[in-house]
Amino acid sequence: MSNLAAAANASPYGSLVTYIPLILMFLVLYFLLIRPQQKRTKTRNMMLGNLKKNDKVVTIGGLHGTILEITDDIVVLRVNDATKMTFDRSAVNTVVTSSAVAEEKK
Template sequence: MQDLMKFAPYLLMFVVLYFFMIRPQQKRAKNEKEFESSLKVGDKIITKSGFHGKIVELAETSAVIETMSGKLKIERSAISMEMSAASVKKA
C-alpha cells in the first residue's frame, strides 16, 4: 500500500498532463488534418506566413494559390486553419 502511495503523485501528474496538454494537441492535429483534406478549388485562404489567396489547383500534398502578385505553390500544411476560418467569418 505504501509503495502505491509513493507513485500516486506521479500518476496524478501524468493524468493532468494528458488531459491538459496531450489530448488537446491530438484533437487540434486531427482538426487540422480534416481541414486540409476538406480544401477545394475556389476557397479563400490565408497561409501561416500571412499570404492571402484563392486556391486554383490542388495536389495530394500541395496547393497552388492565386495572390494579387501572381500564383504560388505551397504545401497544404502551410495553410492556417484559424486565420482562414476567421477570414471567412469576416466576409
C-alpha cells in the first residue's frame, strides 16, 4: 500500500527535475568555456586571413618582423635589413601595424 501512496504523491516532473542540474552545468560550461574559445578562434582565423605584405607582425616565438612575401601557408618576414626568415602562416601571433593603417598615417 505504501508504494501506491508514494506513486500517487509523486510529481509527473520527477524525472525531469533530476536532469536540471546536469543541463545547468552544461549551459554554464558552454557560456564560460566553449563560446569564448570559439570567438577567439574566429578572430585569430580572420587575422591570419587578412595578413598582407608590409604588415608588421609578432610570431608565437616573439620575433618581430615585416611581411615581405605571403602565400597560402608561408610567410617570409624581414627581421632586419639583411635577414629574411620563413614561417608558417599559423606562426604569426599578432599584427602590430597593418599596412593599411601605416598608409593612412602618411
